[in-house]
Amino acid sequence: MKNNNENNDNLAAIGIGAMIVFIALILVAAVAAAVIIQTAEKLQQNAQSTGDDTTDEMSGKVTVLNVFVNDADNFEVYFRLAAGSDDTADSDILWQLTCDDGAAGMDYIAGDFSGSAIDPLDGTAAVTTAAAGVAYRTTLLASAGGNDCGPDALFTNNVKATLYLHVVGGGTTYDILKVSDSSVGSVVV
Numbered sequence: 001m002k003n004n005n006e007n008n009d010n011l012a013a014i015g016i017g018a019m020i021v022f023i024a025l026i027l028v029a030a031v032a033a034a035v036i037i038q039t040a041e042k043l044q045q046n047a048q049s050t051g052d053d054t055t056d057e058m059s060g061k062v063t064v065l066n067v068f069v070n071d072a073d074n075f076e077v078y079f080r081l082a083a084g085s086d087d088t089a090d091s092d093i094l095w096q097l098t099c100d101d102g103a104a105g106m107d108y109i110a111g112d113f114s115g116s117a118i119d120p121l122d123g124t125a126a127v128t129t130a131a132a133g134v135a136y137r138t139t140l141l142a143s144a145g146g147n148d149c150g151p152d153a154l155f156t157n158n159v160k161a162t163l164y165l166h167v168v169g170g171g172t173t174y175d176i177l178k179v180s181d182s183s184v185g186s187v188v189v
Contacts, residue, residue, distance in 0.1 A: 060085055060170020062093060065135060067163070067177060067188040073143035073150040075177070075188065078121070078135060079165070085132040090114040092168040093130065097142055097177075099149035099161035107147035113138055155182035 061082040070076040081088060090113040097109045117126035121135040130136055142161075143150040149161045154177065161177040178189045 060088065060167040062165040062167060062173050064163070064165065064173060064175045067175065069151040069179065069182055069184055069186045069188060070139055071184060072152040072182070073141065073148070075140045075142055075151065075163075076137055077140055077163075078137045080135045081130055081132045082171075083132065085167075085170075087129050087131050088167055088170075090118050090128050090130065094166040094168065095140060096164040096166070097140065097149045097161055098164075099154060100157070100159045107149050107153075109142060109144055109147050109149055111141070115141070151179045151182045151186075151188070154179040 062079050063082050065078040065080060067078070068076040093113040095111055095113070099107050113130075114128070116139045118128070118130055118136045118138050119126050121137060127136075140163075142148070143153070153159075154161055163175045163177055165173045165175075179186070180189060
């Protein structure tokens with residue numbers, strides 16, 4: 001007796017289908033991994049750029065230690081560069097002084113620290129480049145060209161002035177100056 005029944009082998013077809021699905025999953029995983037890696041790299045670059053910008057801004061900043069009356073038209077400013085600052089040339093430290101002149105409007109005076117000596121408080125000779133960690137003093141001419149924000153004018157008119165200190169490529173510091181005593185050496189609040 002002869003057996004003429006055919007048997008179909010479906011196991012090979014299932015294996016090939018499983019292999020195709022497996023390869024498709026590997027391809028999808030590879031594409032997803034590439035997208036994740038690219039996104040992480042972009043986020044890292046943005047964070048690095050933001051960190052560098054913040055470091056530049058904060059590392060180029062002046063800290064005002066105190067302000068004194070020098071004479072009727074000048075203030076004596078004691079300052080130092082913020083922690084971590086790079087050495088900064090006196091011409092790269094700019095200042096602005098604005099005040100209400102007590103009459104018709106605002107007075108505005110500006111300059112840079114190269115206009116007067118930057119004297120280290122340790123008694124060494126004047127410098128043209130301020131270094132971090134060293135305290136300095138300099139004189140600001142607060143009265144020029146018809147504008148007067150000097151100690152006598154602030155005291156007489158009973159007004160405040162705003163002193164802005166800018167570092168080129170860095171940050172800005174401001175302080176409010178109120179003269180309660182215009183005699184030489186008086187502390188400006």
